[in-house]
Amino acid sequence: MAMDRIQFQKGLSLPAFLEQFGTGAQCEDALEQARRPDGFRCPCCGQSAHYLLRAGKHKTYPCKACRLQTSLISDTLFQSTHLALSVWFMATYLVSQAKPTCRPWH
Numbered sequence: 383m384a385m386d387r388i389q390f391q392k393g394l395s396l397p398a399f400l401e402q403f404g405t406g407a408q409c410e411d412a413l414e415q416a417r418r419p420d421g422f423r424c425p426c427c428g429q430s431a432h433y434l435l436r437a438g439k440h441k442t443y444p445c446k447a448c449r450l451q452t453s454l455i456s457d458t459l460f461q462s463t464h465l466a467l468s469v470w471f472m473a474t475y476l477v478s479q480a481k482p483t484c485r486p487w488h
Contacts, residue, residue, distance in 0.1 A: 393479050403475070409467035410441065414454060425457070426450045439466075 394402075403409050422432050424445040431446040441454045455461050460470055 394475070396475075399472075399475050403468065403471045406466050406468050409471045410454060412471075413458075413460075413467065414441070417454070417458070424448060424450055425452060 403412060421430055422443050423430055424432065424443075424447065427445060427448040427450070429445055429447040432443045433446065435442040435444060435451075438453075442451055443453070444451045455463075455467075460467065463470070
């Protein structure tokens, strides 16, 4: 029987995942870096000048120019959730690491 290449591809181990994304703060930092690699820009006016607030569970960015408040999770699939980001990151990890048990197309 031939080796199943999908089954043996490298992935991120669970301990390595937990070291990188184990806390809510680590997940927030990763999401912030993924969404805003060049820093904050207001989605309304495009200015970068902002304040940093912690209103509720997540960071909130009020724009200094137009005063629009944007949170870290606004306009993402996490926007209306009540689950912690660490739960979402863990679910994404588990789904992405699942290996198919059979391939019905063969």
